[in-house]
Amino acid sequence: MKKLTDWLLSIILMLGIISISVVVVLNFRGLYYFDIDYLNIPTLSGYTKEQILQNYNHLIDYNSMFYQGPLNFPSMGMSSSGRSHFEEVKEIFVLLQQIAIITTILGSIGIVWKLKQRQVQFFKYTCIITIILPMLLGVLIALNWEKVFTLFHKITFSNDDWLFDPITDPVINILPSSYFMHCAIMILLGVVLGSAVCGMICWKLMRVPANRLQERYPSAKFRKKVLFQNR
Numbered sequence: 001m002k003k004l005t006d007w008l009l010s011i012i013l014m015l016g017i018i019s020i021s022v023v024v025v026l027n028f029r030g031l032y033y034f035d036i037d038y039l040n041i042p043t044l045s046g047y048t049k050e051q052i053l054q055n056y057n058h059l060i061d062y063n064s065m066f067y068q069g070p071l072n073f074p075s076m077g078m079s080s081s082g083r084s085h086f087e088e089v090k091e092i093f094v095l096l097q098q099i100a101i102i103t104t105i106l107g108s109i110g111i112v113w114k115l116k117q118r119q120v121q122f123f124k125y126t127c128i129i130t131i132i133l134p135m136l137l138g139v140l141i142a143l144n145w146e147k148v149f150t151l152f153h154k155i156t157f158s159n160d161d162w163l164f165d166p167i168t169d170p171v172i173n174i175l176p177s178s179y180f181m182h183c184a185i186m187i188l189l190g191v192v193l194g195s196a197v198c199g200m201i202c203w204k205l206m207r208v209p210a211n212r213l214q215e216r217y218p219s220a221k222f223r224k225k226v227l228f229q230n231r
Contacts, residue, residue: 009110010125016103019096021190035179045173051075052174063093082169085161123202130195134188
């Protein structure tokens, strides 16, 4: 039963780390503000920096689970297929935000419950299973980002609405694939950080000095039980 709950909690924490990393990065507007100049987006798109910021900020606001209403870019046109694609994107974003909230609540309850039982092994399991994803994706991104980007869209969406025509959907000109690559790298770094934190917590909690154990648990039998649980 202990092993089962350890792995269940580890999966919940892994989903929480990944969903939180995605939500935080995709709402981190500072990255895009930097990329506007770094990727020379005004020159590539033909829009001014002010226009780019207006349309980008509106798109980010639209993808929030708290935003109600249709997507209407301040200074850009949009085709019906483009609108349909962004509606699908919002559904995914909202789902990720809901997963982040649910896993944070369940994960917090699970951590408190486990620590009260002096069980910390789940932190190690979380560290291990969480680090697998960024390692795999990191290799794929390094080998060929464009193929990974295309494959992601083909897997995620059941239609070709994501293949924008710059004439009817000029928003694609202000969202270069290099920007999404930067997002992917930051998400992977966030996941790696979450995995490392879990590993450090486990390492710290498992290094309980014998004298502190004796102070807390005078019974030798109970001390042995605590040490066994934390292996």
